[in-house]
Amino acid sequence: MTAEDADSREDFDEPLGHGPTVRGLWRAARAGRMPHALLFTGPAGIGKFRAARWFMLGLYCERGIPAEGSAPCGECGPCKRVIAASHLDVFTVDLLQTPADERPEELKIGRFVRRERDSDWDGPTVDEFLALRAAEGGWRVVLVREMERANVAAQNSILKMLEEPAPWVLWILECSRKNDLLPTIASRCVQVQFERLPQTEVTSWLAARGVARERAAQLARWSRGSPGEALRSLAxxxxxxxxxxxxxxxxxxxxxxxxxxxxxxxxxxxxxxxxxxxxxxxxxxxxxxxxxxxxxxxxxxxxxxxxxxxxxxxxxxxxxxxxxxxxxxxxxxxxxxxxxxxxxxxxxxxxxxxxxxxxxxxxxxxxxxx
Ligand SMILES: [Zn+2]
CATH class of the missing domain: 1.20.272 (Zinc Finger, Delta Prime; domain 3)
Known part of the structure; x- marks a missing residue:
């Protein structure tokens, strides 16, 4: 894992433009109306995964699920553990954490279900995580980044697990190409749609990161309101x-x-x-x-x-x-x-x-x- 890819405090800040969506989810959680699977969809690079992380942090914060106008503290024990990727009740499947020169194109079934053979993954799997009891009580979250990279076998394994929901287990699937998912997966999840950001917002955000104003405005335009896409374009x-x-x-x-x-x-x-x-x-x-x-x-x-x-x-x-x-x-x-x-x-x-x-x-x- 490179320093760039490693989770940092900043990755768990309020996601640009998506605060209201996440607050809506927290409201649902506070009211006990959280489904067992959420599908975060929308164009690539707009901050869906960031939104997922911030939402998840709010579920664990010791101060409780954030009420209107407040945010996860980022300072308490559970917040720190989620940010440091050491919280035992959070399981993240994120191909981008594999260095680029070793990264497979697809998410294979071996990431989700233990395979003795035919697997390029020998780390912990989702089914092993789900077999454990909650370490700290409360939610146990499986967060999958770029769900569209999961091949059919992997998607079928996820579908089986979604069909047997366990109490206090929450799946958050982040996906930019919903058409690449089995329709049965989408229908098993509550879909949360994320939209592109206003270009002026992306321009200001880039400018605050030191990009010259004229260039920031062009990048925001080329990215059509996707901060991640603008950063890629810059890089x-x-x-x-x-x-x-x-x-x-x-x-x-x-x-x-x-x-x-x-x-x-x-x-x-x-x-x-x-x-x-x-x-x-x-x-x-x-x-x-x-x-x-x-x-x-x-x-x-x-x-x-x-x-x-x-x-x-x-x-x-x-x-x-x-x-x-x-x-x-x-x-x-x-x-x-x-x-x-x-x-x-x-x-x-x-x-x-x-x-x-x-x-x-x-x-x-x-x-x-x-
Ligand atoms: Zn906290």
């Missing part, structure tokens, strides 16, 4: 990356030099091998180029630029935007390249092709001088 240097894409589109930078400059940017990309990290970077770059061209196409079809993440590009008078046919073929090429990232094709070569396609077809002053 993966999308600001600088988009600068290279735009310069290429304008004919202000030779395409292959811009593509080469992209590999020189630092940035956090995950992968088990150097090749996988390269692929992750290529994915980010192509996804961003596709998003930009898609918004150019939508703007040319008459969608208001203000409604589009990259709507500001429409005002640049780009050559590509003036030719709908070329815009469409370029977009198609980028989509093909994006698919090729997943095969064994050399990522730098794919990005060279992408940047060559983005450059203006008509020689510009800069290109013509070469």
């Amino acid at each position: 993966q240097r999308e600001w600088e990356l988009r600068g290279l894409l735009v310069e290429t589109l304008r004919g202000g930078a030779p395409p292959l030099a811009a593509a080469a400059a992209l590999w020189e940017l630092d940035g956090t990309f995950e992968g088990k091998t150097a090749k996988a990290v390269e692929r992750a970077r290529a994915r980010t770059a192509l996804d961003l180029a596709i998003a930009c061209l898609r918004d150019l196409a939508l703007a040319s079809e008459g969608q208001p630029a203000d409604d589009l993440q990259h709507g500001d590009l429409a005002a640049l008078g780009l050559e590509l935007a003036r030719s709908p046919a070329r815009l469409r073929t370029t977009l198609e090429l980028l989509l093909d390249l994006r698919r090729d990232v997943e095969s064994n094709i050399d990522p730098p070569m794919l990005l060279d092709r992408a940047f060559l396609a983005l450059a203006p077809a008509v020689a510009t002053k800069t290109a013509g001088a070469r």
